[in-house]
Amino acid sequence: MRIPFIAGNWKMFKTKKEAVSFAEEFKKLYKGTDVKAAVCAPFTDLEVLVKAFEDTEIKVGAQNMHFADEGAYTGEISLAMLEETGVDFCIVGHSERRQYFGETDETVNLKVKKLLDSRISPIMCLGETLEERDGGKAFEVVKRQLQKGLEGVAPEKAASLVIAYEPVWAIGTGRTATPQQAGEMCAFIRETLIEILGEEAADMVIIQYGGSVKPENASDIMNMDEIDGALVGGASLNPESFMAIIDF
Ligand code: PGA
Numbered sequence: 001m002r003i004p005f006i007a008g009n010w011k012m013f014k015t016k017k018e019a020v021s022f023a024e025e026f027k028k029l030y031k032g033t034d035v036k037a038a039v040c041a042p043f044t045d046l047e048v049l050v051k052a053f054e055d056t057e058i059k060v061g062a063q064n065m066h067f068a069d070e071g072a073y074t075g076e077i078s079l080a081m082l083e084e085t086g087v088d089f090c091i092v093g094h095s096e097r098r099q100y101f102g103e104t105d106e107t108v109n110l111k112v113k114k115l116l117d118s119r120i121s122p123i124m125c126l127g128e129t130l131e132e133r134d135g136g137k138a139f140e141v142v143k144r145q146l147q148k149g150l151e152g153v154a155p156e157k158a159a160s161l162v163i164a165y166e167p168v169w170a171i172g173t174g175r176t177a178t179p180q181q182a183g184e185m186c187a188f189i190r191e192t193l194i195e196i197l198g199e200e201a202a203d204m205v206i207i208q209y210g211g212s213v214k215p216e217n218a219s220d221i222m223n224m225d226e227i228d229g230a231l232v233g234g235a236s237l238n239p240e241s242f243m244a245i246i247d248f
Contacts, residue, residue: 004222005162005206005229006246007038007061007123008236009091010045019045023052025239030246032057035229037246039236040091040123043077050086061089061123064097067110079114090115091231093149094125095168105148112149112161121160123231124149125210130169138167139188146192155201162206163189164231170211172233176221182209183224190226215244222248 014022019041030037040061041049049060062085066076082090092115093108108124115122126145128138142165153161165185170177177185186207193202209221210231221227236242 002204002206002228003036004034005036005038005208006222007040007089007091007162007164007208007229007231008242009063009094009210009231009233010039010041010237011063011096011233012042013237014041014045016045016048020048020052022237022239023049026058026243027052027056029239029243030056030058033246035246035248038089039242040089046082046085046087059088060086061091062087062120063091063094065090065092065111065115067107067114079118079120082120083118087120089121089123089162091123091125091164093145095127095166095171099168105145108145108149109151113153116153116157116160121162123162123164123208125164125166125231127166127168127170127211133167133169138185142185142189143192146189147196150193150196153197155197158197158201159204161204162208162229163193164208164210165189166210166231172212174212176212176214176217177209179217179220179224179227182221183226186224186226186228213245215241215248218245218248 038059038061040063062082092111097103112122128141132141167177206228208229208231209227213230213232214235
């Protein structure tokens, strides 16, 4: 049984003070649900958020990590550094990192493998661009991202893996994939995961949809059989709208 999982992706929003005030508001609204919830925040917010949510079921995640143990990588953050903050998740390969920071399927693969060897679960993002969708290549692109991103991953390590299908054309654009488009791709992702990891391991992987998820469309998306959760950008910045999505 996969438990629905809704994670916020704050991107480069919220200072430490703003994160604390979000947490205070959000805790008042959060009554506990059957849905697992997490907030993936900038590095500087992680410790205060872990502390603020320590008496709740709400989890905290980072948005990136380097694959090396340590070294001369100015500006980067290692797994050991994340582990000491107490986070439970780390986003890997978000399309903004692929587009602006040179993230590739190969670096995504190194990071995912590193995280699957730790107690922090990777949320591996993938999805096609508008050009790729219009060119009829969406399924091919997603399959490649999955195959390369998961190359060398042992099926027994995959239990904590989360996949976020985020069509690039739906991120921050207000243009959501229809529940059918999202469901169709998430079903394809599950089939591909079965090919890569085998049925038993693939069955445990949570598959989220991300891209302009809002309180108004959350239930249509979450009610699709093939979709186990959501990765929410803009609408996770406000405690009321994020709670409304979790309460879909
Ligand atoms: P959005 O972002 O909900 O603002 O479209 C989703 C994401 O980038 O994870």
